[in-house]
Amino acid sequence: MLSRTLLLSAVSALAMASFAHAETLTIATVNNGDMVRMQKLTEDFTKKNPDIQLEWVTLEENVLRQRVTTDIATKGGQYDIMTIGTYEVPIWAKQGWLLPLDGLGDAYDKSDLLPAISDAVSVDGKLYASPFYGESAMVMYRKDLAEKAGVTIPEKPTWDQIAEAAKKMTDKSTETYGICLRGKAGWGENMALLTATANSFGARWFDEKWTPQFDQPEWKKALQFYVDLMKEAGPPGASSNGFNENLALFQTGKCGIWIDATVAASFVTNPKESKVADKVGYALFPTGGVENHGNWLWAWNLGVPAGTKKAEAAQKFVSWATDKAYTELVASKEGWANVPPGTRKSLYANPEYEKAAPFAKITLDAMNAANTSKPTIKPVPYTGGQFVAIPEFQGIGTAVGQQFSAALAGSMTVDQALRGAQALTTREMTKGGYIK
Structure with missing residues (x-):
């Protein structure tokens, strides 16, 4: 012993x-x-x-x-x-x-x-x-709701096609919202989605001389489209929703269309986690009238x-x-x-x-379609798809994201948000020595 x-x-x-x-x-x-x-x-x-x-x-x-x-x-x-x-x-x-x-x-x-x-x-x-x-980023949508609403989402949709489908899928009496998009402020939260969206409308963050471009019509068109669509077909409190919040909405059947990171596909099709696992279709990130599918990578x-x-x-x-x-x-x-x-x-x-993985091909197609060395159709002095690859972007992107989140929440207009974004970005880029 x-x-x-x-x-x-x-x-x-x-x-x-x-x-x-x-x-x-x-x-x-x-x-x-x-x-x-x-x-x-x-x-x-x-x-x-x-x-x-x-x-x-x-x-x-x-x-x-x-x-x-x-x-x-x-x-x-x-x-x-x-x-x-x-x-x-x-x-x-x-x-x-x-x-x-x-x-x-x-x-x-x-x-x-x-x-x-x-x-x-x-x-x-x-x-x-x-x-x-x-x-990359892509469209995830409820095939059953699209069929019920009588709409078709093609593999390469336009934003207008997405908007039409989202509005027809919305049924607020059952708390079913046509579309979920990021609204939570942050350079990697709402500004990832909105930068990619702006790219797809032909906008850019800066011209070749690093002058901010929020006073240009492409940004106005992109941001106004986003705010109007979310007010008509989005869930309440969308200005507080980021990736995880929208994932939960989609998984519980509250959302007809969700446009976000391709990595989400495995979560929305997992029957252990998602009530709509067998009802999900996929498409490339939409375009706003130019040949650019967001360039998210x-x-x-x-x-x-x-x-x-x-x-x-x-x-x-x-x-x-x-x-x-x-x-x-x-x-x-x-x-x-x-x-x-x-x-x-x-x-x-x-x-x-x-x-x-039924989403494997569309994920790879979306990643291969991204061109971060040429994120916009107009010439720019930076690289990056849904972000601008400069050290200052982390602070600037979040500050601009706060302006745009406020516009979504209705506490300021789209024009006010764009003016604020232009002013603060110009100030910081001047301080950083980009603008002489």
Whole structure:
């Protein structure tokens, strides 16, 4: 008995010592469905890496951006891994705030990444963040409501066709709204949708001399169209709705059309989460009369800040969460339709995925249609689809988003919102030295 007790004590002491010496990685991430799913699956990683523990900080999108930007800019060292977008990666890499990911291992297979996504998170050929999922934007709609309303949504719709369908699908007596679009203020919330929409109407943020263009007719047409459509066919309180709020509305059958990130498709077609899973159709992002389908291109990525003292362990986790084996892990637990989309060529060559995901082709078509090097039909001095790839955009985009959200809420007119956007953007661009 004594020897057995001593043996158990020794084993326990070794386990405690091992735990005490384990590195703890603090991971900041967004509260999107794919990221929440990743957290639930991380026992697979910790079993393979018992010397690494994980601590999660899960935040709403706008809050996440604010926290990680402050931490990395001040070299606060609060996080070892950050969930960041394609907007931040090249800017932060050039400022020396991110470590190049050169320790991901052979199994990672960088050559399998979709070129558009790989290029977006690389600088001078080096990967500075690893894409967890990639997306463009598209139309998701209720086929049953469209049929009942007697409308057809083509694969390449115009905004006028969307508006007509949304109005006919609306039945406020049953709290069924024709269309759900982002209204919550934020450069990556309502301004992602509205910048892509403006692109599709032929608008641009700046001319070749960095002069803001909110006083031009294309912006007036785009914003007025959006506000009028949402007032007539959108849900109440739309100025507070972002991605997650509109997802919930669509999943519960309250929305006829939702135009948003392609990554949402797996959630709206998941019968465990969506009441309308078997009733969803898809189309490309609409055009407003010009040959531009919004040019939305985005990826949520895992990056390692230069301030971390746990770079080796951090890259182990990044590789685990974004390699092909992780895709297979999700498929084994949740089914192929729910794997993170939009990052790897091998996924779209997989017949199992194509069979399980009716949205696969339209997602890839939407991503391939995006041209972030030429986001508008008019010449511009910037790149980026649903954002402008300059450091100042984070602040300017959110401030403009507040103006446009107020117009949607009815607390100011469209003209007032555009005048406010023009004034504040001109002021900040002058302060930044863009306007001489």
